[in-house]
Amino acid sequence: DAGITQSPRxxxxxxxxxxxxxxxxxxxxxxxxxxxxxxxxxxxLIHYSYGVKDTDKGEVxxxxxxxxxxxxxxxxxxxxxxxxxxxxxxxxxxxxxxxEQYFGPGTRLTVT
Amino acid sequence: GQQVMQIPQYQxxxxxxxxxxxxxxxxxxxxxxxxxxxxGGHPVFLIQLVKSGEVKKxxxxxxxxxEAKKNSSLHITATQTTxxxxxxxxxxxxxYSTLTFGKGTMLLxxx
Numbered sequence: 001d002a003g004i005t006q007s008p009r010x011x012x013x014x015x016x017x018x019x020x021x022x023x024x025x026x027x028x029x030x031x032x033x034x035x036x037x038x039x040x041x042x043x044x045l046i047h048y049s050y051g052v053k054d055t056d057k058g059e060v061x062x063x064x065x066x067x068x069x070x071x072x073x074x075x076x077x078x079x080x081x082x083x084x085x086x087x088x089x090x091x092x093x094x095x096x097x098x099x100e101q102y103f104g105p106g107t108r109l110t111v112t
Numbered sequence: 113g114q115q116v117m118q119i120p121q122y123q124x125x126x127x128x129x130x131x132x133x134x135x136x137x138x139x140x141x142x143x144x145x146x147x148x149x150x151x152g153g154h155p156v157f158l159i160q161l162v163k164s165g166e167v168k169k170x171x172x173x174x175x176x177x178x179e180a181k182k183n184s185s186l187h188i189t190a191t192q193t194t195x196x197x198x199x200x201x202x203x204x205x206x207x208y209s210t211l212t213f214g215k216g217t218m219l220l221x222x223x
Contacts, residue, residue: 031209040215041215042118042200042213042215042216043155043200043202045210045211048210050209056209058210070222098147099204099208100157100160101145101211103154103155103156
């Protein structure tokens with residue numbers, strides 16, 4: 001367990017509503033990542049952060065924004081949720097002096 | 113951008129049989145990592161390979177990194193029901209900042 005929590009764990013929302021998912025870590029890791037996982041697509045990187053207020057886009061960033069105002073929290077926001085954003089969202093961290101990633105438990109988001 | 117292909121997508125074996133999944137990248141990789149995800153769970157890091165031609169073993173699991181650092185394989189000897197899950201390879205970009213995951217191989221083991 002890498003001390004990563006995600007909230008909420010499950011959410012159902014309607015098309016057009018804003019949604020924010022939270023990733024919280026307790027070990028002061030610099031790198032944090034947001035992925036989505038869909039059947040047939042594996043894990044795809046949405047955004048990542050390499051420090052407070054330092055973020056960059058991943059492969060599937062359209063429709064998503066992120067913020068990191070504190071080391072321990074990395075927020076993923078869907079400004080106006082669409083049905084295509086129904087997915088399981090995983091947060092991950094990368095420890096200092098290492099390249100592997102450790103994942104949180106995931107958030108299952110359903111957009112109706 | 114970098115692409116990582118993984119085959120097969122799915123394999124169903126009898127307990128005791130061997131299993132292999134293959135990973136190929138469109139570009140040379142800085143390193144390659146392998147993860148396992150149990151049904152309903154999250155991906156869990158297994159191992160990292162860095163050097164050309166590297167071979168690493170973890171009990172019944174053998175991991176290889178190709179000479180050109182563009183392909184890799186995971187071989188499981190004598191599968192057990194506890195091996196069930198999806199195995200992902202992930203290639204690290206040249207900037208050492210992000211991973212590109214393959215789509216995974218789902219392994220089902222029948223007793």
